[in-house]
Amino acid sequence: MLSDLEVSNLITKTIQDVIGKSPVILHEPKFVGNEWVYLKECLDTGFVSSVGKFVDRFEFELASYTKSKYAIAVVNGTSALHIALILSGVKPGDEVLIPSLSFVATANAVTYCGAIPHFVESESVHLGLDALKIRDYLKSISEKKSGQLVNRNTGRVIRAIVPMHTFGHPVQLDELLKLAKDFSLILVEDAAESLGSYYDGKHTGTFGLFGTLSFNGNKTITTGGGGAILTQDESLAKHAKHITTTAKLAHRWDYVHDEIGYNYRMPNINAALGCAQLENLPMFLESKRKLFSKYKAAFSSLEFVSILEEPKNCSSNYWLQTLCLSDSVESARDSILENTNANGVMTRPCWRLLHSLAPFQNSPKMDLAVAESLEKKLINIPSSSFLINPSNL
Amino acid sequence: MLSDLEVSNLITKTIQDVIGKSPVILHEPKFVGNEWVYLKECLDTGFVSSVGKFVDRFEFELASYTKSKYAIAVVNGTSALHIALILSGVKPGDEVLIPSLSFVATANAVTYCGAIPHFVESESVHLGLDALKIRDYLKSISEKKSGQLVNRNTGRVIRAIVPMHTFGHPVQLDELLKLAKDFSLILVEDAAESLGSYYDGKHTGTFGLFGTLSFNGNKTITTGGGGAILTQDESLAKHAKHITTTAKLAHRWDYVHDEIGYNYRMPNINAALGCAQLENLPMFLESKRKLFSKYKAAFSSLEFVSILEEPKNCSSNYWLQTLCLSDSVESARDSILENTNANGVMTRPCWRLLHSLAPFQNSPKMDLAVAESLEKKLINIPSSSFLINPSNL
Ligand SMILES: Cc1ncc(COP(=O)(O)O)c(C=O)c1O
Ligand SMILES: Cc1ncc(COP(=O)(O)O)c(C=O)c1O
Numbered sequence: 001m002l003s004d005l006e007v008s009n010l011i012t013k014t015i016q017d018v019i020g021k022s023p024v025i026l027h028e029p030k031f032v033g034n035e036w037v038y039l040k041e042c043l044d045t046g047f048v049s050s051v052g053k054f055v056d057r058f059e060f061e062l063a064s065y066t067k068s069k070y071a072i073a074v075v076n077g078t079s080a081l082h083i084a085l086i087l088s089g090v091k092p093g094d095e096v097l098i099p100s101l102s103f104v105a106t107a108n109a110v111t112y113c114g115a116i117p118h119f120v121e122s123e124s125v126h127l128g129l130d131a132l133k134i135r136d137y138l139k140s141i142s143e144k145k146s147g148q149l150v151n152r153n154t155g156r157v158i159r160a161i162v163p164m165h166t167f168g169h170p171v172q173l174d175e176l177l178k179l180a181k182d183f184s185l186i187l188v189e190d191a192a193e194s195l196g197s198y199y200d201g202k203h204t205g206t207f208g209l210f211g212t213l214s215f216n217g218n219k220t221i222t223t224g225g226g227g228a229i230l231t232q233d234e235s236l237a238k239h240a241k242h243i244t245t246t247a248k249l250a251h252r253w254d255y256v257h258d259e260i261g262y263n264y265r266m267p268n269i270n271a272a273l274g275c276a277q278l279e280n281l282p283m284f285l286e287s288k289r290k291l292f293s294k295y296k297a298a299f300s301s302l303e304f305v306s307i308l309e310e311p312k313n314c315s316s317n318y319w320l321q322t323l324c325l326s327d328s329v330e331s332a333r334d335s336i337l338e339n340t341n342a343n344g345v346m347t348r349p350c351w352r353l354l355h356s357l358a359p360f361q362n363s364p365k366m367d368l369a370v371a372e373s374l375e376k377k378l379i380n381i382p383s384s385s386f387l388i389n390p391s392n393l
Numbered sequence: 394m395l396s397d398l399e400v401s402n403l404i405t406k407t408i409q410d411v412i413g414k415s416p417v418i419l420h421e422p423k424f425v426g427n428e429w430v431y432l433k434e435c436l437d438t439g440f441v442s443s444v445g446k447f448v449d450r451f452e453f454e455l456a457s458y459t460k461s462k463y464a465i466a467v468v469n470g471t472s473a474l475h476i477a478l479i480l481s482g483v484k485p486g487d488e489v490l491i492p493s494l495s496f497v498a499t500a501n502a503v504t505y506c507g508a509i510p511h512f513v514e515s516e517s518v519h520l521g522l523d524a525l526k527i528r529d530y531l532k533s534i535s536e537k538k539s540g541q542l543v544n545r546n547t548g549r550v551i552r553a554i555v556p557m558h559t560f561g562h563p564v565q566l567d568e569l570l571k572l573a574k575d576f577s578l579i580l581v582e583d584a585a586e587s588l589g590s591y592y593d594g595k596h597t598g599t600f601g602l603f604g605t606l607s608f609n610g611n612k613t614i615t616t617g618g619g620g621a622i623l624t625q626d627e628s629l630a631k632h633a634k635h636i637t638t639t640a641k642l643a644h645r646w647d648y649v650h651d652e653i654g655y656n657y658r659m660p661n662i663n664a665a666l667g668c669a670q671l672e673n674l675p676m677f678l679e680s681k682r683k684l685f686s687k688y689k690a691a692f693s694s695l696e697f698v699s700i701l702e703e704p705k706n707c708s709s710n711y712w713l714q715t716l717c718l719s720d721s722v723e724s725a726r727d728s729i730l731e732n733t734n735a736n737g738v739m740t741r742p743c744w745r746l747l748h749s750l751a752p753f754q755n756s757p758k759m760d761l762a763v764a765e766s767l768e769k770k771l772i773n774i775p776s777s778s779f780l781i782n783p784s785n786l
Binding site: 028029030031035036039040043046047048049050051075076077078079092103104105108111112114216217218222223224225246247248252253254255256257258259260261262263265266267268269270273337341347348349351352357358359 | 421422423424428429432433436439440441442443444468469470471472485496497498501504505507609610611615617618639640641645646647648649650651652653654655656658659660661662663666730734740741742744745750751752
């Protein structure tokens with residue numbers, strides 16, 4: 001039986017065998033394409049803000065890349081989710097089913113609508129929502145009333161379900177889509193982490209009524225700060241554009257706003273960065289996949305830890321490479337985090353489960369045993385493109 | 394008596410006498426400083442997003458420039474106002490007094506808090522809130538109950554008042570501060586338009602509990618999209634930073650968020666632009682003031698129109714130059730707008746009064762006769778820095 005220190009040392013060494021000994025952070029962007037050219041063009045033309053061609057172009061290219069009918073660029077992934085929920089009909093006092101195992105933005109966006117996050121269970125292959133367990137749970141606590149799903153315990157309408165593709169690994173969408181249909185739930189995909197990830201050959205974020213992306217600095221591609229709303233519905237796409245740009249009616253000079261709107265527009269300068277980054281996305285993905293293979297080979301010799309692999313029928317972007325500790329070494333988690341970070345290898349655990357955070361402690365939840373067990377086992381390790389063999393690419 | 398067409402032709406000609414005949418838009422940014430250098434530094438170091446030195450630097454330099462104790466950079470002026478209102482204690486169901494003569498963002502931010510905009514009257518010298526009329530109005534409709542001001546008609550608490558410095562002209566803050574004190578109202582300044590404007594020698598946005606700025610593309614300086622929260626209170630400043638950056642507690646790897654937070658952080662790349670723009674702000678202000686003098690001289694020959702001048706005791710940034718039609722030619726407004734725009738001189742009326750927009754039609758309001766009369770008379774004309782004599786600067 002290995003001590004926590006021995007486990008930690010082995011993990012640090014294994015990572016360093018793959019990526020070398022220079023200090024590395026968890027994920028950093030690379031600007032090796034047209035970033036500078038496009039930014040310069042913004043400055044030269046004076047178009048950095050709400051006017052300029054890069055926003056349209058970024059939206060067009062995102063739609064082409066994901067094969068989504070429509071893509072609307074916004075200031076970040078959080079605002080994308082906020083608007084997707086509003087346009088899904090989420091109303092103050094509604095409940096929205098979301099994973100407890102997610103970044104806090106998923107829950108925050110629900111509260112911005114005046115709605116209540118209702119935390120549901122994850123499973124351990126893809127780390128996303130467990131459709132079967134949620135089905136049983138909903139059967140036991142909810143009933144349909146005039147076409148709406150009502151939580152018998154709280155009396156509130158459960159309006160939507162928001163699966164999230166954790167660390168880039170697609171959730172099992174088939175089962176979730178069936179669940180949503182059977183229980184009259186709107187499905188919105190939080191695809192913040194999964195640009196470049198496919199379920200059954202189709203890009204994540206294009207299955208639900210909406211899908212949302214993030215281009216934060218730590219994501220596979222970045223716009224500084226940014227996000228996008230994907231949808232296949234023309235009128236929802238138009239509405240999303242309208243409401244994210246202050247809901248102003250088009251007119252040469254008149255200022256009429258016909259509903260409560262938001263200033264969630266992505267500035268042209270951030271979109272310019274996005275256009276350049278998107279051109280290199282295939283190269284980033286290839287590099288991240290290679291990194292995964294190297295890690296996989298290296299960790300295969302350690303029987304107490306495994307590295308998360310894309311689920312079957314899926315292609316993952318391998319945004320964040322993820323170790324999963326076996327039960328026997330769970331207790332070493334914090335010492336692994338200490339040891340790796342002390343040696344310049346930036347790692348982190350997954351997020352604190354959202355139902356345990358102060359602002360959500362009174363939110364409804366189902367049994368979250370799997371999420372709770374995952375919280376103790378998952379560790380993200382350095383995952384940037386180009387960590388290995390940049391010259392091979 | 395001149396016809397509408399004659400009035401329009403005279404106005405178009407007078408503007409063109411000042412700025413020439415090339416087509417011009419209302420306001421455009423100029424990038425003639427270190428913009429390139431700083432953006433390139435972001436790309437070269439890889440810091441474009443939440444990590445990087447430009448956000449701290451921009452906040453520091455904004456605070457120095459405005460002599461505000463604290464400045465917190467955020468994604469835009471709307472989000473700045475949203476957070477300022479939350480931290481002022483605005484709660485769902487409260488009312489907030491705001492000018493009907495403002496951009497829609499002022500009202501939207503109130504609704505994001507679940508609060509109700511309550512529209513109050515403007516006056517015609519500085520176009521901002523009329524403290525004396527509002528005082529009389531509040532006397533007649535409100536009463537104090539356990540230290541809070543309650544609207545007798547609606548039963549709701551009136552929590553705050555948000556004066557706005559219209560087109561850069563400072564509102565009469567003395568009277569408003571007295572009013573706020575007497576009626577137990579929190580005062581938040583919407584200084585989105587007034588970076589570089591001073592009331593009684595002190596920068597606008599530094600009088601209230603909070604002041605908020607915008608760096609949208611049409612403002613005096615731009616960050617693409619951006620805004621800032623000003624405050625003189627250390628703990629409010631810390632709270633503003635915390636809540637605009639997802640309310641995450643500092644920790645090397647742990648993800649604990651102790652309240653509902655927002656992703657309102659300004660990305661480093663936008664802050665880089667802001668740092669460069671701020672360096673040239675004095676030059677922009679000088680140029681805009683010269684433009685005002687030229688317009689003033691040119692329009693002095695037309696007795697049916699005046700150009701808005703900074704109120705006494707104030708220094709205005711002259712963000713948007715503003716014509717005010719006399720009653721006799723009010724009917725010519727739309728033909729002036731048509732004529733100028735058709736001749737490549739971009740102009741616009743002031744915003745539609747907010748109380749008349751669909752989403753706010755049921756909001757409480759006082760008599761708004763002055764705002765209603767101003768709506769028919771005000772026209773913004775081309776106002777960019779460098780419209781005249783760039784070589785003189
Ligand atoms: C699962 C998830 N949802 C939402 C977001 C929010 O995206 P952003 O940071 O762009 O607001 C993120 C990323 O930060 C995320 O990981
Ligand atoms: C009076 C006023 N308030 C608020 C805002 C909102 O600022 P932003 O556009 O940066 O969100 C603006 C500018 O657009 C404004 O003119």
